[in-house]
Amino acid sequence: ADVKIGFIVKQPEEPWFQDEWKFADQAAKEKGFTVVKIGAEDGEKVQSAIDNLGAQGAQGFIICTPDVKLGPGIVAKAEANQLKLMTVDDRLVSADGKPLEDVPHMGISATKIGETVGQAIVDEIKKRGWDMKNVGAVRVSYDQLPTAVDRVEGAMSVLKSAGFPVENIYDAPQAKTDTEAALNAATTVLNKHADVKYWVAFGLNDEAVLGAVRASESVGIPAANVIGVGIGGAESAINEFKKPAPTGFFGTVIISPKRHGYETALNMYDWIANDKEPAKLTLTSGSLALRDDYEKVRKDLGIE
Amino acid sequence: MAFLEFSNISKGYPGVQALANVSFTVEKGAVHGLMGENGAGKSTLIRVLSGDQAADAGNILVDGKEQKYASVRDAFHAGVIVIHQELQLVPELTVAENLWLGRFPAKGGVIHSKALIETVRSKLEEIGIDVDSSAKVASLSIGARQMVEIAKAVMLDARVIALDEPTSSLSSRESEILFSLIDRLKAQGTVILYVSHRLDEIFRLCDSLTVLRDGKLAAHHPQIAETTREQIISEMVGREISNVWGWRERPLGDVRLEVKGLSGPRLRHPISFSVRQGEILGFFGLIGAGRSDMARLLYGADARHQGQVTIDGVAVSPNNPKAAINAGMVLCPEDRKFDGIIQGRSIEENIAISSRRHFSPFGILSPRREAALADRFIAKLRVRTPSRKQDIINLSGGNQQKVILGRWLSEQGIKVLVIDEPTRGIDVGAKSEIYEILYELAAGGMAIVVISSELPEVMGISDRIMVMCQGRVAANVARQDFDERNILTAALPDKNAAGTL
Amino acid sequence: MNSLKKILLGEQGLVVIFAAAFVIVSLFVPNFLTERNMLGLLQSVVTIGIVACTMMFCLASRDFDLSVGSIVAFSGMIAVMVSNATGSIPVGLLAALLCGAVVGFVNGIVIARFRINALITTLATMQIVRGLALIASDGRAVGINDPDFYQLALSRFLTVPTPIWIMLILFILFGFVLNRTVFGKNTLAIGGNPEASRLAGVNVVNMRVWIFALQGLVCGIAGILLASRITSGQPNAATGLELSVISACVLGGVSLAGGRAAMSGVIVGVLIMGIAENVMNLLNIQAFYQYVVRGLILLIAVLLDNLRSSAAGRRG
């Protein structure tokens, strides 16, 4: 029979997921199967998406879940619909918080990405020869999203162990996950600590860090005094690198949507068509991209 | 023995002392009239009686017992029922549901729908009110709605019933139904408090009378027979009014307004007539005769099916009030609450809304001229208000009506004035002012169409009367042929073949 | 011809139009009219459907409730957390229902007694309650300890899952309450003319408080079922629910100006929303185009309904 695979993602508007879908489609074209792409922003939508896939005769699906605790429900639903299940990006956990190891997963831990960010910042501080005592850190936070917390915590842990003074890390909670919200929150922090000369910034994604960078510009902090490192590496970051003069947006940690999209789709296809079960756990890694090497990094990751 | 007693009732609103120390008594089984100029405090007194508003001071006693109402419900349980001046019906519910609202016959919260409709149907039949009990109130004309309100009072076993201007939207025939109901209630010993601006009715119905003026008791007549019209008027207004109508001969010019074959969704038979410069044409008919529909079609408030309306030979485009105004026609609508007052806005704005275009260059207002305009009409029509900035919703019913009239009477360059029930709820004192304005406008060459359900008014001020009945013109009578009986006969639907007139 | 027009334009016009649309979709969309898909479809509208029952009352009485999504999430969390803490599912469920009702009651008190604008009040409680849910769970989903909790959503009766039965029962119940009880008529009266209702002796303040409390309680039911379906209490669940529910109601002919409502219309409104999502996914319509299509469907549905009612020639 024709192979039909579902690909459910939690935030269809995010470029990252657009890319995952694009690469999944690429795999589908090569192997001649169909990918049904569904966005499901919350637990309830996930449930109906799985039902929907079952109803249209799909044989399996890949999911990046809106919340890892949805694990048991997703597994049960998949079984009820006799669908094979794989996860991408975020790994499902059980009620007690342990990963569901039976479900094949491809991803990267949020903490790890955060640590890469933290490391990049620390390295650059040293390179620029700043004294950490004189540096402020804007932690653009969005605590209602667990992944966001994990990422930011990852970055902070590296900063701390490198000797960054904890009291210099200031919280800028964004009310929404867009750049404007981050910009407004960060502006307040920068103005509150008007005496701090050097700044670093990190957050959930590129948009968050961009907000902090825009804030630094609007209060007149020179780009050379700011190190912002984002996560994602899609257009928002690229636009920044393309600007004629360097900005405070120093770099971004790119993770590869190609592997996550293409390989997961292929693995699922093999599982369904050839009964070849995928590896239980595949971890990919994030790579730091800077203004001068982002094109190369992207190429290495197989994007574009 | 005094059954109902008001003792030293006072009630103030910001800027207005609506009632000051009002005391009087009413005997058991009496119909007691309550009169006074617009804004004198009649409705306020009734609202206090109904438990809707608490008095600042004073007591009400029923059957010697002091009444302490925390809500309308309490008053209701004490046997006090009030029919308010503004219709208080829920348009989305049926007639039967409206009549039972607040006390549905129910078991465990579940309504007996059948019983509901049936009891109402038989009751309405019994008291002679011709409305379908399962119709939505939204589909009824104002007059019919008023009858439904009245049925509310009659259906309950009340000890005290207050009626606040119940006949203002009724024509003589429906009024008669009401009067016979009142006679019946009176015979049962019910005390009735009756507010009206119509002296005829007061003398026809009431045993005793109280006159309010500026919130104070102006006069109390335990026996109505011991007083006269003239005396009451001067107690109300503080001056004599000899001739309310004041009609006088005017020269008539060419035809101004020409209506040919006008028809619409609710007015199926085409209507044609014309009005000359300086002429006041009266329209009379019973409730639902179609006069208001005709006026709305004329003005373009509703979409026409057919017909042509011309002013000085120029066609008025249909379905567009703004175009009508630009062509020189205005309509003062019959339903002030839904079509007239603009809630939340001041008297001043309510008056200026249409005519301000004449003195607002490039759309920029002239506050000074708006204020002057408002002040002029507040004075001329004797609007009782602390300030022209007052929100119109805070005015008494009659005063609201005056403001709406002011809106249209202040228009400039108007050739045709259509005015539907102009003096509904307006006191005697102001009535003659309004008629004077109409005569003045007519003398200036305006063609005026007046719709009224009050036969004396139509006969008093019109140069000619068209009688409508069931959506058709039943008669067209010139002033020299005015005759109360003939006009009424023409208005009745069950008359024998036309031709008596 | 004329009688066809009558049916289309009558009171039940939307239902008829909907039925026609349903037939067309069934014919042209593969996999749509299968038992599996129908059940999946119905399950996907359980939350909206349940909450719409009481939202209908809320709107019919001229009120407005934006806090429903937060209450659903919050009471779901409570159900799970209390069940986990006490080890007793019934206690957890009771706690959730109580919490929902209490939040609704507070809404009602603030709105009706203190006469605060309903939009602002429920916008405020929407944030407060969401904040409480986040604080209680530290922003993370709470897993369910006792697998019996899942049975609420998984169990079936006559092959139909329990949540669907509950939704159907609530449809019938609230349809009855609206049309046949004093409570329902008073609700419509308050919405149609609050002043007249008050003067007729209806206790408008109490009625409004009750309606909000009921709304909260029903959100509690929806929250429990949702938590059971997604096997966890999620502080971020059901965001944006308020707009979906209000749209479903308005689509179904409930007037935002109060006084007009019908259960059949609301059911149709709910189904239209569910079918639109379902069909778009069955047809594999791209995410961004789904936005556009969703908007167009909303527009077309009200446009049709409007043609109908304006042809029926109501004034105002």
Place this chain on the structure above:
Amino acid sequence: MNSLKKILLGEQGLVVIFAAAFVIVSLFVPNFLTERNMLGLLQSVVTIGIVACTMMFCLASRDFDLSVGSIVAFSGMIAVMVSNATGSIPVGLLAALLCGAVVGFVNGIVIARFRINALITTLATMQIVRGLALIASDGRAVGINDPDFYQLALSRFLTVPTPIWIMLILFILFGFVLNRTVFGKNTLAIGGNPEASRLAGVNVVNMRVWIFALQGLVCGIAGILLASRITSGQPNAATGLELSVISACVLGGVSLAGGRAAMSGVIVGVLIMGIAENVMNLLNIQAFYQYVVRGLILLIAVLLDNLRSSAAGRRG
């Protein structure tokens, strides 16, 4: 004592209460009353403030617009994309304003001419326009080629950034329009009683269309400034803007039942929203507690305002 009461309870009561709150915050929150923070604060409310100007008209005429957030995002995108494509910033800006106005105009036509419920219509266009923005950009942020574009937001006049000036000018302009022009008075009249206004010769349909078109145009301005501030066109920008703007207006005393509005109130409403966020961040209040605080502030603000107006004893 009595005159104090008069001031507090008078027309400008909210303004007075707000001023008092402002003084208190200035005294007790460190770093609040600094030039830098004030400018930051004002910049943070530019989008809300600008859109609130026309939302005030929309609400005052008894309408409702949920599509503003989408229009802001869409027109920002258009400004960037057209500027990039043509190499001319003015052309880009014009295109953005035009797009905004056209969407608003379409809203107006559908709502006023076809008499479709405003909530549903703008909910539909909100989705359609967001979908178009996403489709046009493939869901990605679009960078600005010509750095001059940034100058719109970065340039200053008398040390105050241009966007703040623009907001102030619009405040003054729309305040004037509301109180001193026929357009403004007709808007309020329509809100007070649409049928009476129509009979008084106000072209209600046209007025409503104009108000929506104006709303769209002003969203275009906000979208351009936003794109310039964040140096890119982002299809996901300004989600949820509609509720913030409507809250600001309602806080500022604009009645959802129409007919009542004042620019001073709306400005205060906008500032309350901005100050609340700002102070919470200055005081380092945790994210989850911010939800709760935000909700409480909303409630307290309307509660105070309500005490005031009920003491002033308005009817209905």
